[in-house]
Amino acid sequence: MSKVHIFGDNINTDYIVPGKYLDNSNPDFLATVCMEGYEEGYSKKIKQGDIFIAGENFGCGSSREHAPISIKAAGVSYVIASSFARIFYRNAINIGLPLIELQDASLKVEEGDAIEVQFHKGIIKNLSKNKSYKFKVPPDFIVEIIKKGGMVNYIRMNNLKSLKD
Amino acid sequence: MGMTIIQKIIAKHTNQRDVEVGSIVDISVDKVLVNDVTGPISIKRMSEMGFDKVFDPEKVIFVMDHFTPNSSLDAATHCKFCREFAKNNQIFNFYDSVGIEHVVLHEDGLVAPGEVIIGADSHSCTHGAVGAFATGMGSTDVAVAMATGKIWVKVPETIKVTFKGVLKRPLCGKDLALKMIKSLRADGATYKALEIGGEVIESLPMCDRFTICNMAIETGAKCGIIHPATKDCATFKSDIDAVYDREIVIDVDSLSPQIALPDSPDKVSDIEDIHERVDQVFIGSCTNGRIEDLRAAAQILDGRKVHPDVRLLVTPATLNVFRQAETEGLIKVFLDAGAIIGAPSCGPCFGGHSGVLAKGEVCLSTTNRNFKGRMGDLEAKVYLGSPAVAATTAVNGVISDPREVMNE
Numbered sequence: 001m002s003k004v005h006i007f008g009d010n011i012n013t014d015y016i017v018p019g020k021y022l023d024n025s026n027p028d029f030l031a032t033v034c035m036e037g038y039e040e041g042y043s044k045k046i047k048q049g050d051i052f053i054a055g056e057n058f059g060c061g062s063s064r065e066h067a068p069i070s071i072k073a074a075g076v077s078y079v080i081a082s083s084f085a086r087i088f089y090r091n092a093i094n095i096g097l098p099l100i101e102l103q104d105a106s107l108k109v110e111e112g113d114a115i116e117v118q119f120h121k122g123i124i125k126n127l128s129k130n131k132s133y134k135f136k137v138p139p140d141f142i143v144e145i146i147k148k149g150g151m152v153n154y155i156r157m158n159n160l161k162s163l164k165d
Numbered sequence: 166m167g168m169t170i171i172q173k174i175i176a177k178h179t180n181q182r183d184v185e186v187g188s189i190v191d192i193s194v195d196k197v198l199v200n201d202v203t204g205p206i207s208i209k210r211m212s213e214m215g216f217d218k219v220f221d222p223e224k225v226i227f228v229m230d231h232f233t234p235n236s237s238l239d240a241a242t243h244c245k246f247c248r249e250f251a252k253n254n255q256i257f258n259f260y261d262s263v264g265i266e267h268v269v270l271h272e273d274g275l276v277a278p279g280e281v282i283i284g285a286d287s288h289s290c291t292h293g294a295v296g297a298f299a300t301g302m303g304s305t306d307v308a309v310a311m312a313t314g315k316i317w318v319k320v321p322e323t324i325k326v327t328f329k330g331v332l333k334r335p336l337c338g339k340d341l342a343l344k345m346i347k348s349l350r351a352d353g354a355t356y357k358a359l360e361i362g363g364e365v366i367e368s369l370p371m372c373d374r375f376t377i378c379n380m381a382i383e384t385g386a387k388c389g390i391i392h393p394a395t396k397d398c399a400t401f402k403s404d405i406d407a408v409y410d411r412e413i414v415i416d417v418d419s420l421s422p423q424i425a426l427p428d429s430p431d432k433v434s435d436i437e438d439i440h441e442r443v444d445q446v447f448i449g450s451c452t453n454g455r456i457e458d459l460r461a462a463a464q465i466l467d468g469r470k471v472h473p474d475v476r477l478l479v480t481p482a483t484l485n486v487f488r489q490a491e492t493e494g495l496i497k498v499f500l501d502a503g504a505i506i507g508a509p510s511c512g513p514c515f516g517g518h519s520g521v522l523a524k525g526e527v528c529l530s531t532t533n534r535n536f537k538g539r540m541g542d543l544e545a546k547v548y549l550g551s552p553a554v555a556a557t558t559a560v561n562g563v564i565s566d567p568r569e570v571m572n573e
Contacts, residue, residue: 010351012534012536014537014538018516019539020516020521022517023202025206056352057351057352057385060385061287061536062287063284063285063287063301065203065206085352085355086355086356087287087301087302087303090303091304091305091306094305094306151214151305151306151309152210152213155214156214
């Protein structure tokens with residue numbers, strides 16, 4: 001059971017980690033500025049295991065990996081959105097932050113709802129509303145990368161010289 | 166079934182005759198690009214993955230451009246880290262505080278039609294202007310490319326963007342880009358490629374093509390691409406029976422200068438509808454910091470003065486642009502008008518370095534993004550426009566149409 005944070009459409013990387021912080025890539029630091037461009041001091045509201053829920057195009061904007069790093073380091077367990085920007089999607093998978101695409105995500109959950117995610121089964125349960133939603137589980141190799149905690153471990157543990165080896 | 170230019174370039178880099186849209190393939194890369202923000206993470210990731218050498222030093226490019234000249238101790242440490250890594254790896258394509266990545270690459274001829282360019286910067290799509298498949302990725306993906314020379318991609322569907330009519334100066338690539346983003350919206354091309362063409366593009370100089378492809382990412386696109394002009398590049402041309410996701414046609418005959426309103430590059434209006442005073446004007450960035458952009462601005466600023474309530478910041482994209490602007494007398498025009506000249510870099514574009522905006526301030530900028538807080542305080546406002554609009558606005562103190570000044 002996790003607490004949710006509800007956001008709208010087009011939550012961009014400048015909201016997640018403003019440019020002025022990009023000269024620091026330390027995850028512990030980035031956790032303290034998570035969503036600082038959205039609302040000052042926002043990171044204080046985030047607790048371990050919380051879930052971000054958003055509308056369309058979450059993570060649009062720059063390629064800064066600082067964005068998913070800060071969300072993960074702040075303790076967020078899943079980001080559920082109607083859709084994700086392409087670079088952010090890859091970045092999040094690569095650092096082991098699971099993303100879930102769920103149509104009208106931000107309309108299905110309200111602030112204060114208790115949510116349970118069964119990632120491998122493709123099911124999200126809204127315990128407060130007594131409803132459950134199905135989502136499409138990403139392709140196997142993407143699930144595998146997330147399971148290993150990100151691309152670094154995926155490559156190391158498979159002893160890969162390239163991704164198709 | 167025919168293929169698009171993007172499918173053909175990807176196919177060539179997989180050693181397959183053809184690739185299907187939607188399939189996931191491992192492709193070889195021709196150039197890998199990092200900067201001082203993303204490079205340090207890529208280097209760390211490479212080492213964590215167990216690689217200590219890049220796959221080919223000649224194909225890896227480092228450009229220190231975001232926090233340069235270094236604005237903090239952290240930034241200086243990151244640049245030093247990159248410098249040492251490059252030395253140890255004999256990476257000679259190392260550009261140290263001499264300009265913006267997406268401009269220096271072309272000045273030095275490091276990208277060519279038909280190539281695959283992977284950059285750890287979202288505006289890497291700029292390089293589609295030469296007919297390359299160029300896309301932005303994050304530091305970890307780029308670490309994989311740097312170490313192995315390969316990366317996985319999903320073969321994108323393509324949206325055809327056709328510009329028809331006659332573009333009348335002072336309108337330029339920026340106005341076309343903003344109009345395109347308005348038509349497609351901020352997520353209208355997510356995961357897709359934009360193939361940009363039509364009679365307007367065919368007669369368009371490279372600088373304007375760079376501006377348009379640079380802003381392809383603001384529609385969510387994986388890349389933007391323009392067919393190379395030369396006949397020698399026939400290999401990389403979409404087939405007549407290539408299949409497109411859809412086509413949008415934009416008529417430019419009666420186009421007004423386009424302005425993006427806060428807080429999104431897709432919130433675009435004709436300049437006639439905007440009435441806003443400004444505190445700051447910025448001319449520069451990978452979108453509009455080229456010599457042609459400075460010429461367009463100088464043409465308007467020549468013999469005029471920056472409005473007393475406005476700060477005008479001009480940042481040539483690279484040292485070469487700076488030198489050329491000096492030779493042509495443009496720098497004198499800017500200084501005489503009362504502008505401040507910045508060192509070649511990304512400058513105020515991303516709010517991290519210089520020209521930061523205070524609460525409530527308004528900036529007209531030639532850059533590519535105007536998200537809330539992008540250039541400073543969360544309550545500062547950023548409008549995007551062309552260099553000609555920027556110069557006119559700096560003189561008048563309100564967002565202004567350059568056509569009025571030029572007809573005086």
